[in-house]
Amino acid sequence: MGVAENAEPQEGRGAPRGLRPHIALVGRRNAGKSALLNALAGQPVSIVSETPGTTTDPVAKTMELSPLGPVVLLDTAGIDDEGALGERRVERTKNALRGVDAALLVTDGRWDAPERELAGLLAERQIPFVVVRNKADLEHAELPEAETIHGALRVSALKGEGVGAVVAALARILPEAALRQPPLLAGLMPAGGLAALVVPLDSGAPKGRLIQPQVQTIRDCLDGRASCLVTTPGEYAAMLERLAGPPDLVICDSQVVRETVAATPHHVPLTTFSILMARLKGDLAALAAGAAALEGLRPGDTVVIQEGCSHHPQADDIGRIKLPRLLRALAGGDVNVVMAAGAAFFAYPAQARAVIHCGGCVITRRQMLERMAEARARRLPMTNYGVALSLGQGVLERALSPFPEALAAYRAAREAQ
Ligand SMILES: Nc1nc2c(ncn2[C@@H]2O[C@H](COP(=O)(O)OP(=O)(O)OP(=O)(O)O)[C@@H](O)[C@H]2O)c(=O)[nH]1
Ligand SMILES: [Mg+2]
Incomplete structure (x- = not known):
């Protein structure tokens, strides 16, 4: 796809790229795509300048976009780039759109041929998108009279205003499948590893079965070619003693987390079923x-x-x-x-x-x-x-x-x- 990697170090156990929704920022040159990406990232990732055509190749940036979670944002070259080189950049931008889960169509208030072309392209590829009317701070200044762009979000990337609404809109339009991270244990268990599951059977536990997060965890272990041992809080310490080595991960019910921590060697990764579910959901x-x-x-x-x-x-x-x-x-x-x-x-x-x-x-x-x-x-x-x-x-x-x-x-x- 010809996408440049940013210099950001790989986030250790963070979500792998394949599980992150990909969101492209598209628009004409100088609309403020790079400025918007920086505002979303909360840091200067892309170069912003008044020279049209600053961004040449698509740039991918992995980040946590609260409350969406881990995503990949894709900055692109302006769709109205000209000349022989410009046309190749436009081609790259169009290619970068393949496989994205959603897009932000950034405009500085104009809605002419470049914006129409992009809206058509996105619709044709069935990529859900939000129109972001950037430079809202310039409403009464240099900008051409803004057309009424139906449903556009007013944003000032420069001032960081309206950026939260952009994220909220992305949360609405991103397809469920793009947001879901199916394995509960993604990135946590080595293949061939061993997980210890601590499950209290108190009055709240359903008769004759285990609850959904516990079942899902067991299934995920098996899917990942790992093993798991399931035990009650009372048997947990004795079970650990019988093992030749510590488990790779301990997962316990939230209500017994303190006693489980107390019984577990310090270096063993430990979490709760609820926290696994919180990450998934x-x-x-x-x-x-x-x-x-x-x-x-x-x-x-x-x-x-x-x-x-x-x-x-x-x-x-x-x-x-x-x-x-x-x-x-x-x-x-x-x-x-x-x-x-x-x-x-x-x-x-x-x-x-x-x-x-x-x-x-x-x-x-x-x-x-x-x-x-x-x-x-x-x-x-x-x-x-x-x-x-x-x-x-x-x-x-x-x-x-x-x-x-x-x-x-x-x-x-x-x-x-
Ligand atoms: N007043 C104002 N200026 C902005 C805003 N966002 C971006 N700009 C300015 O607009 C110019 C272009 O911003 P960029 O973010 O580089 O635009 P771009 O769409 O990435 O442009 P290319 O990479 O050249 O295609 C810069 O001078 C920015 O400072 C905004 O919200 N308000
Ligand atoms: Mg740019």
Whole structure:
């Protein structure tokens, strides 16, 4: 495809490129494609200049785009490039569009032949796209009279304004298949490796079977030609002793994470089923960062506890009993808990300080991401049950240790508050 790699070091265990949705930035020269890419990345990745034709070859940049998660953004040369070389660049841009999951059609306010050509091309290739009307800060200045571009998002890449709405729009248009990362254990288990699964059989466990995340983990191990041992918290230490070496990964139920950590050698990667699900369903880095907000809670604060389904509450229900108890302990006093359940849209109350979402087993990744985008638009930190439970047991950093990006996001959010 002739795409230049940026000099960014490969992110250790980050999502492999093949699992990341690819998003192209297209438009005429000087529309601000590179400036928009930089605004999305939050760092100067592409060269921005007033000279038309600055970007010549497509440039791919892997990044975490919260709340979308890991993506590849593709900067391209202007579609209106001219001359013999220019035509070859245009060809490259068109080729780079092959296989992208979505596109941002960037315009400086004009909607003429180049924009129409691109819109036609994208439609023809069935690539969902958003029109980004950039340079909104220049509305009344040098720009030609802006045509009304239906549904265009107004953005100033230069000032970083409206960039969040672009990400939210991408979350809406990206096809489900592009966003889904099917293997729960992606990047975590070596082939031929061994995972230890710690599964409590308390009153909440269904009779005669295991719950979905546990089954999915076992299946993923087998698909990856790895093995797994499944045990209860009570048998776990004895099982470890019988092994000739430690397992490659330990995965436990969130509710027994503290005791599992205590029984596990320090160097063994360890996480919870909920954190694996959070990575699969949403953006783990953003959910980890959201957990930091719980540590800053004060008595009287409002926290939304949101569930994807409306299940029948159990005796020691996590959402209704355990998490409110945890929030009181963190805040050092009473916390105002607002429960939201079901698939319908829920308007977060203005006074809310944080949202704790369930694992979202009944909602799609896309729905989960839309909820995250909604919270983000309101500058409301969102975390999830599994992350919050590990935080409450004082072992969140350990449970995030297999996911360096998420661990870094949590630490950064903690420092920022
Ligand atoms: N006022 C204003 N200027 C912008 C904005 N975004 C980009 N620019 C300016 O527009 C010019 C072109 O920006 P680029 O990001 O290089 O545009 P591009 O679409 O990548 O252009 P090529 O790579 O040449 O095709 C630069 O001088 C930027 O500073 C914006 O939001 N507001
Ligand atoms: Mg450029």
